[in-house]
Amino acid sequence: MTHEFLSDDWMNAARAIRAKYEGQTPKIAASIRINQVITEVPFGSGEVKSFIDTSSGDMQMDLGELENPDAVVTTDWATARAMFALGDQAAAMQAFMSGKIKVTGDMMKLMSMQTAVPQSDITVKIADEIKGITK
Helix, strand or coil, X not given: CCECCCCHXXXXXXXXXXXXXXXXXXXXCCCCEEEEXXXXXXCCCCCEEEEEECCCXXXXXXXXXXXXXXXXXXXXXXXXXXXXXXCCHHHHHHHHHCCCCEEEECHHHHHHHHHHCCCCHHHHHHHHHHHHHEC
16 A cells, blocks of 8 residues: 655555564664655645654654754755665766755754665565555
């Protein structure tokens, strides 16, 4: 079953996928704490705040905000969906170059995420399953 990216149903399904593979992913050596402000969301108030936190060694992604993040990324819903749920790196680069992504804070930390998160068969499987639940 598919759900709108970042909706409560999508978040619950994504949490369940990550929980299914808990303890099976490689540890992330770099501590990166990023808040995201997603605008033009097609449901709710039109804005969603979420975060990514690797300080525990695991990728944590959820709704809400972290205190004292390394960086804050603001972008529209369609761009966030393409980057974070569908893993479209070309869309991410194009959005950044066209000004659809705004970053405040430590840009180097944000850029380090590309190489800090180790890839494995399990992380690929998680990404594929999350793509599969995303409308």
